[in-house]
Amino acid sequence: EPEVTQTPSHQVTQMGQEVILRCVPISNHLYFYWYRQILGQKVEFLVSFYNNEISEKSEIFDDQFSVERPDGSNFTLKIRSTKLEDSAMYFCASTRDLSQPQHFGDGTRLSIL
Amino acid sequence: ILNVEQSPQSLHVQEGDSTNFTCSFPSSNFYALHWYRWETAKSPEALFVMTLNGDEKKKGRISATLNTKEGYSYLYIKGSQPEDSATYLCAFYPGGSYIPTFGRGTSLIVHP
Numbered sequence: 152e153p154e155v156t157q158t159p160s161h162q163v164t165q166m167g168q169e170v171i172l173r174c175v176p177i178s179n180h181l182y183f184y185w186y187r188q189i190l191g192q193k194v195e196f197l198v199s200f201y202n203n204e205i206s207e208k209s210e211i212f213d214d215q216f217s218v219e220r221p222d223g224s225n226f227t228l229k230i231r232s233t234k235l236e237d238s239a240m241y242f243c244a245s246t247r248d249l250s251q252p253q254h255f256g257d258g259t260r261l262s263i264l
Numbered sequence: 265i266l267n268v269e270q271s272p273q274s275l276h277v278q279e280g281d282s283t284n285f286t287c288s289f290p291s292s293n294f295y296a297l298h299w300y301r302w303e304t305a306k307s308p309e310a311l312f313v314m315t316l317n318g319d320e321k322k323k324g325r326i327s328a329t330l331n332t333k334e335g336y337s338y339l340y341i342k343g344s345q346p347e348d349s350a351t352y353l354c355a356f357y358p359g360g361s362y363i364p365t366f367g368r369g370t371s372l373i374v375h376p
Contacts, residue, residue: 155307182362194308194353194366207363242307249362252298252310 153177157243157256164233165264172228172259174243182246183226184253185218187211187239194242200226230261238263266290268356270367277344278375284340285370287354291335295357298364299328299339302351311339311352344374 156175164170176183185197198208198218205218217229226245230237240260244253269288277283289297296315300308312321317332325342341348351371355364 193368196363196365199363207361250296250313250315252300252313253364254310255300255307257305257307 153254155243155245155254155256157241157259159259160257161260161262163262163264166235167232169229169231170233170261172230172241172243172261174226174228174256175224176226176243176245177247177254178224180245180247180254182206182249183220184244185228186242186244188242188258189236189239197228197241233261233263235263237261266356266358266365268354268365268367270352270354270370272370273368274371274373276373276375279345281344281374282340282342283344283372284338285352285372286336286338287356287367288336289354289356289365290358291333293359294332294335295359295361297330297337297357298355299337300353300355302353302369304350308353339370341372344372346374346376348372349374 158173162170183200186194188194196209198212199206200218215231219227240258242258243256246253271286298313299311301311302308312328314330319330321328327340330337351369353369354367357364
Protein backbone atom coordinates (compact mmCIF):
# COMPACT_ATOMS: atom_id res chain seq x y z
CA GLU A 152 0.00 0.00 0.00
CA PRO A 153 1.38 3.45 -0.89
CA GLU A 154 2.69 5.48 2.02
CA VAL A 155 3.52 9.05 2.85
CA THR A 156 7.25 9.25 3.54
CA GLN A 157 9.04 11.92 5.53
CA THR A 158 12.72 12.70 5.83
CA PRO A 159 14.68 13.06 7.96
CA SER A 160 13.20 11.13 10.85
CA HIS A 161 15.12 13.30 13.31
CA GLN A 162 16.68 16.72 12.74
CA VAL A 163 18.82 18.51 15.31
CA THR A 164 19.54 22.16 14.53
CA GLN A 165 21.03 25.15 16.27
CA MET A 166 18.65 27.98 17.14
CA GLY A 167 18.56 30.56 14.39
CA GLN A 168 19.31 28.11 11.59
CA GLU A 169 16.95 27.20 8.77
CA VAL A 170 15.55 23.70 8.38
CA ILE A 171 13.74 22.00 5.54
CA LEU A 172 11.49 19.07 6.31
CA ARG A 173 10.66 16.87 3.38
CA CYS A 174 7.61 14.82 2.54
CA VAL A 175 6.64 12.64 -0.38
CA PRO A 176 2.83 12.35 -0.40
CA ILE A 177 0.99 9.47 -2.02
CA SER A 178 1.26 10.01 -5.76
CA ASN A 179 -2.40 10.42 -6.75
CA HIS A 180 -3.32 12.55 -3.74
CA LEU A 181 -4.33 16.15 -4.28
CA TYR A 182 -4.48 17.73 -0.82
CA PHE A 183 -1.41 18.06 1.39
CA TYR A 184 -1.02 19.12 4.99
CA TRP A 185 1.58 19.86 7.62
CA TYR A 186 0.89 19.41 11.31
CA ARG A 187 3.03 19.66 14.38
CA GLN A 188 2.81 18.15 17.83
CA ILE A 189 4.75 19.71 20.66
CA LEU A 190 5.59 17.12 23.30
CA GLY A 191 2.58 16.47 25.50
CA GLN A 192 0.24 18.65 23.48
CA LYS A 193 -2.37 18.19 20.76
CA VAL A 194 -1.66 17.70 17.10
CA GLU A 195 -1.94 21.20 15.59
CA PHE A 196 -2.73 22.11 12.01
CA LEU A 197 -0.14 24.30 10.29
CA VAL A 198 -1.00 24.56 6.61
CA SER A 199 -2.88 22.92 3.76
CA PHE A 200 -1.88 22.94 0.11
CA TYR A 201 -3.97 22.28 -2.98
CA ASN A 202 -3.52 23.01 -6.66
CA ASN A 203 0.01 24.29 -6.09
CA GLU A 204 -0.89 26.90 -3.55
CA ILE A 205 -1.64 27.31 0.13
CA SER A 206 -5.35 26.83 0.69
CA GLU A 207 -5.45 27.50 4.40
CA LYS A 208 -3.00 28.22 7.19
CA SER A 209 -3.19 28.55 10.94
CA GLU A 210 -1.99 31.45 13.08
CA ILE A 211 1.07 29.35 13.89
CA PHE A 212 2.11 29.45 10.23
CA ASP A 213 3.65 32.91 10.19
CA ASP A 214 6.37 34.42 8.01
CA GLN A 215 8.90 32.08 9.56
CA PHE A 216 7.31 29.17 7.70
CA SER A 217 6.92 28.37 4.02
CA VAL A 218 5.86 25.37 1.96
CA GLU A 219 6.72 24.29 -1.54
CA ARG A 220 5.93 21.52 -3.94
CA PRO A 221 8.96 22.00 -6.14
CA ASP A 222 8.76 19.03 -8.47
CA GLY A 223 5.33 17.42 -8.34
CA SER A 224 6.33 14.77 -5.82
CA ASN A 225 8.05 16.42 -2.87
CA PHE A 226 6.23 18.69 -0.42
CA THR A 227 8.55 20.65 1.84
CA LEU A 228 8.17 22.72 4.97
CA LYS A 229 10.86 25.34 5.51
CA ILE A 230 11.34 26.95 8.89
CA ARG A 231 13.58 30.00 8.87
CA SER A 232 15.49 31.28 11.88
CA THR A 233 14.39 28.44 14.14
CA LYS A 234 13.48 29.05 17.77
CA LEU A 235 13.57 26.72 20.77
CA GLU A 236 9.78 26.53 20.74
CA ASP A 237 9.82 25.09 17.21
CA SER A 238 10.97 21.79 18.71
CA ALA A 239 8.20 19.31 17.94
CA MET A 240 7.15 16.37 15.80
CA TYR A 241 6.15 17.56 12.35
CA PHE A 242 3.75 15.39 10.40
CA CYS A 243 2.92 15.53 6.74
CA ALA A 244 -0.39 14.13 5.49
CA SER A 245 -2.17 13.79 2.19
CA THR A 246 -5.55 12.76 0.87
CA ARG A 247 -7.07 12.27 -2.54
CA ASP A 248 -10.36 13.90 -1.67
CA LEU A 249 -11.84 15.59 1.32
CA SER A 250 -14.31 12.82 2.09
CA GLN A 251 -11.44 10.43 2.73
CA PRO A 252 -9.21 10.26 5.80
CA GLN A 253 -5.73 11.67 5.64
CA HIS A 254 -2.68 9.45 5.29
CA PHE A 255 0.11 10.49 7.61
CA GLY A 256 3.85 10.11 7.38
CA ASP A 257 5.87 8.85 10.34
CA GLY A 258 6.89 12.38 11.23
CA THR A 259 10.13 14.30 11.65
CA ARG A 260 11.27 15.00 15.16
CA LEU A 261 12.79 18.50 15.14
CA SER A 262 15.04 19.40 18.05
CA ILE A 263 16.27 22.98 18.30
CA LEU A 264 19.28 23.51 20.58
CA ILE B 265 -10.98 27.73 18.36
CA LEU B 266 -13.12 24.61 18.20
CA ASN B 267 -13.55 22.55 21.35
CA VAL B 268 -12.85 18.88 20.61
CA GLU B 269 -12.46 16.81 23.74
CA GLN B 270 -11.63 13.18 24.26
CA SER B 271 -12.17 11.19 27.40
CA PRO B 272 -10.74 9.52 29.26
CA GLN B 273 -7.22 10.78 28.68
CA SER B 274 -5.83 7.32 29.40
CA LEU B 275 -7.21 3.90 30.04
CA HIS B 276 -5.68 0.68 31.31
CA VAL B 277 -7.62 -2.53 30.71
CA GLN B 278 -6.96 -6.24 30.92
CA GLU B 279 -6.76 -8.41 27.84
CA GLY B 280 -10.26 -9.56 26.95
CA ASP B 281 -12.03 -6.55 28.46
CA SER B 282 -14.28 -4.47 26.28
CA THR B 283 -13.84 -0.74 26.46
CA ASN B 284 -15.10 2.50 25.01
CA PHE B 285 -14.14 6.12 24.92
CA THR B 286 -15.62 9.39 23.78
CA CYS B 287 -14.94 12.25 21.42
CA SER B 288 -17.10 15.33 21.91
CA PHE B 289 -17.29 18.19 19.43
CA PRO B 290 -19.44 21.24 18.62
CA SER B 291 -22.91 20.01 17.64
CA SER B 292 -23.55 22.89 15.26
CA ASN B 293 -22.06 23.01 11.76
CA PHE B 294 -20.87 19.39 11.51
CA TYR B 295 -19.21 18.03 8.38
CA ALA B 296 -17.28 14.89 9.36
CA LEU B 297 -15.48 13.09 12.15
CA HIS B 298 -12.46 10.88 11.62
CA TRP B 299 -11.01 8.35 14.05
CA TYR B 300 -7.33 7.48 13.92
CA ARG B 301 -5.24 4.90 15.73
CA TRP B 302 -1.75 6.04 16.60
CA GLU B 303 0.80 3.53 17.80
CA THR B 304 4.00 4.72 19.40
CA ALA B 305 6.73 5.50 16.86
CA LYS B 306 4.33 5.12 13.96
CA SER B 307 2.07 7.49 12.05
CA PRO B 308 -1.66 7.88 12.75
CA GLU B 309 -3.68 5.30 10.85
CA ALA B 310 -7.24 6.03 9.77
CA LEU B 311 -9.93 3.87 11.35
CA PHE B 312 -13.26 5.45 10.43
CA VAL B 313 -14.74 8.37 8.52
CA MET B 314 -18.13 9.30 9.97
CA THR B 315 -20.40 11.78 8.29
CA LEU B 316 -24.06 11.05 9.06
CA ASN B 317 -25.90 11.28 12.34
CA GLY B 318 -26.52 7.76 13.56
CA ASP B 319 -23.59 6.32 11.58
CA GLU B 320 -22.19 3.09 12.94
CA LYS B 321 -18.96 1.78 11.50
CA LYS B 322 -17.15 -1.44 12.32
CA LYS B 323 -13.69 -2.83 11.57
CA GLY B 324 -13.07 -6.17 13.24
CA ARG B 325 -13.41 -5.74 16.99
CA ILE B 326 -13.49 -1.95 16.78
CA SER B 327 -16.66 0.01 16.12
CA ALA B 328 -17.77 3.61 16.31
CA THR B 329 -21.02 5.51 16.58
CA LEU B 330 -21.88 9.11 15.82
CA ASN B 331 -24.41 11.52 17.30
CA THR B 332 -24.11 14.87 15.57
CA LYS B 333 -27.13 16.39 17.30
CA GLU B 334 -25.55 16.08 20.72
CA GLY B 335 -21.97 16.31 19.50
CA TYR B 336 -20.27 13.04 20.41
CA SER B 337 -18.83 9.89 18.95
CA TYR B 338 -18.02 6.69 20.80
CA LEU B 339 -15.29 4.24 19.90
CA TYR B 340 -15.74 0.69 21.18
CA ILE B 341 -13.20 -2.10 21.34
CA LYS B 342 -14.56 -5.56 22.04
CA GLY B 343 -12.27 -8.10 23.70
CA SER B 344 -9.20 -5.84 23.88
CA GLN B 345 -5.87 -7.33 22.91
CA PRO B 346 -2.36 -6.06 23.77
CA GLU B 347 -1.90 -5.06 20.12
CA ASP B 348 -4.82 -2.62 20.53
CA SER B 349 -2.57 -0.53 22.80
CA ALA B 350 -2.29 2.86 21.09
CA THR B 351 -3.54 6.41 21.26
CA TYR B 352 -6.93 6.87 19.61
CA LEU B 353 -7.42 10.30 18.08
CA CYS B 354 -10.55 11.91 16.77
CA ALA B 355 -10.52 14.75 14.24
CA PHE B 356 -13.55 17.01 13.75
CA TYR B 357 -14.31 18.80 10.49
CA PRO B 358 -16.80 21.67 10.67
CA GLY B 359 -19.03 22.44 7.71
CA GLY B 360 -17.32 24.42 4.97
CA SER B 361 -13.81 23.45 6.08
CA TYR B 362 -11.49 20.61 5.33
CA ILE B 363 -9.18 21.51 8.15
CA PRO B 364 -9.54 19.10 11.10
CA THR B 365 -9.36 19.97 14.76
CA PHE B 366 -7.87 17.07 16.69
CA GLY B 367 -8.69 15.94 20.19
CA ARG B 368 -5.85 15.18 22.61
CA GLY B 369 -6.41 11.46 22.18
CA THR B 370 -7.18 8.58 24.52
CA SER B 371 -4.18 6.46 25.38
CA LEU B 372 -5.21 2.83 25.72
CA ILE B 373 -2.97 0.25 27.33
CA VAL B 374 -4.10 -3.37 27.26
CA HIS B 375 -2.35 -5.57 29.80
CA PRO B 376 -1.85 -9.25 28.96
